[in-house]
Amino acid sequence: MPILFYLLFASLLFLPVSPALARTIQAQTLDNGLTVILVEEHKAPVVTIQVWYRAGSRNEVTGRTGLAHLNEHMMFKGTPRYGKGEFSRLVAKVGGTENAFTGKDYTAYFENLSADQVALALNLESDRMTNLLLDAKEFQLEREVVKEERRLRTDDDPQSLVIEYLYAAAFLIHPYHAPIIGWMTDLNSLERNDVTAFYKRFYSPNNAILVIAGDIDPKKLLPKILQTFGKVPKGFPVPPFHITEPEQNGERRFVIKKEAQLPFVFAGYPVPNFSHPDNYALGVLANILFSGKSSRLYRSLVYEKKLALDVGGEYPNLSANPDLFYVYGVPQPGQSADELEKFMYAEIERMKTEPVADRELQKAKNQIEAGFIMGQDSNFYQAMQIGMAEAVGAGYSYQETYLENIKKVTKEDLMRAAGTYLIENHRTVGVLIPQPHKDKD
Secondary structure, three states: OOOOOHHHHHHHOOOOOOOOOOOEEEEEEOOOOOEEEEEEOOOOOEEEEEEEEOOOHHHOOOOOOOHHHHHHHHOOOOOOOOOOOHHHHHHHHOOOEEEEEEOOOOEEEEEEEEHHHHHHHHHHHHHHHHOOOOOHHHHHHHHHHHHHHHHHHHHOOHHHHHHHHHHHHHOOOOHHHOOOOOOHHHHHHOOHHHHHHHHHHHOOHHHEEEEEEEOOOHHHHHHHHHHHHHHOOOOOOOOOOOOOOOOOOOOEEEEEEEEOOOOEEEEEEEEOOOOOOHHHHHHHHHHHHHOOOOOHHHHHHHHHOOOEEEEEEEOOOOOOOOEEEEEEEEEOOOOOHHHHHHHHHHHHHHHHHOOOOHHHHHHHHHHHHHHHHHHHOOHHHHHHHHHHHHHHOOOOHHHHHHHHHHHOOOHHHHHHHHHHHOOHHHOEEEEEEEEOOOOOO
C-alpha cells in the first residue's frame, strides 16, 4: 500500500499505533448478484459513487490484450438513452467530476457529486452497465486514442518499457505478464466485436460492486438503488480463474538498449498476495526499505553512498493473484548500473540477517497507519480501499482488520519474509542501457 503523504505526519512517527477510524458500513447482495456497499459519513454534503467490475487485463487472452482498458474508453461513448458525451456533460452540469481507471484485476468508474445528486449517478451507471452502444466508428477512433496513449506512456518512455518487459519475463503463463494498455500488435488487430464480447461477458451486476460513500441515508438510498441497478438483468456467471504461475528456479535477466539519459535497474520477486499471512510482514518490509527519503534504500544509496538519483519499490498486496515485490534504481551520472544494483541487493540481504531496531519498526507501522487513516478521511479513497479489496477477493472486512494485523508484525517476521521471498533464484531483473541520441533527418 503506497504511503504518499507520510511526511505530513511526523508527529505520529513514534506514537503507538491506534485503532482504525470508526465508520458505518452496510453491505448486501441484490437478487441480480450486484454487491452493494454503503459507507455513511456525514462530515460534508458530498458523496462518491464507484462501480467496480472484476474485469481487468488479467481477464484477457493472448492476442487480445488491451481489451479491458479499451472497453473503459468505450464506456463513455453513450447509450440509446444518453448519447455520446451526455454522461460527462450531465455530471459536470451539477458540479460533479467523473472518471475511470483500469487495473490488472478490475476496472472502476466513479462520480464525485453533492449528496443531493446521487440519483443522477445511479441512473447513468446502471444504464451503461447494460445498454452501451459500442458504435463501430467510435471504436475505431478510440482505438487510435489508446494506441497514442501507449506510444506516449510506454514506447517513448524507456523506464516504462523496462517495467513492461520485466512483467512479461517474470510471468510466463499468468496474464499478469501482459501490459494493462495492451501490446501494440494486439491493439492493431482488435476489432469492435472483441470489445462487444468482453463487455457482454464481464459487464453484469453479478460481476460488479457498487460502493457509495459520503453523506447518505442507507434506508432512503437502497430503494433508489433497487429502482436503477436492481432492474439490470443478471449476466452469465463469470468462469472461475485457475491459472497458477510455475515456480521460478533461477534468476532471469534482460537488457534494453534505448535512447535515454541514464541507466535504470528494475527487479521483481514473486510474492504472495493478501490471502497469505505473510502479506503484512511484506508490507512493513517494503515500508522500511522504500517509503520516503528516510527509508533504508534512499538514505543509503542516495544520501550516504551517493550512487543513486532515485531508488524505491513497492509491494502490491491487494492483487487477485500473487504479484511482484519490486525494487528500482536510477544511478547518479557517472555511476554504473551494476554498482547500484549490487548495493540495492545488499540492503535487501541485511533484512534477512539483521533485526531492525524497535524504533525503525514502530516508525514503519505508524507510517502505514498514517497513510491508511488519511485514506479513510476522504470519501473517495475510503470507497477505493473498499472497492479494491472487494474486487480482488479480499472483501471489505480485510480493511477492518488491516491495521491490527500490521501491529502484530515482529522483527522475526521481517527476517523470515525477506529470506523466504526476496531470493536470487526467484528474481527477474531488467536493465536499461542508454543509447546516444540519433538525429532524425
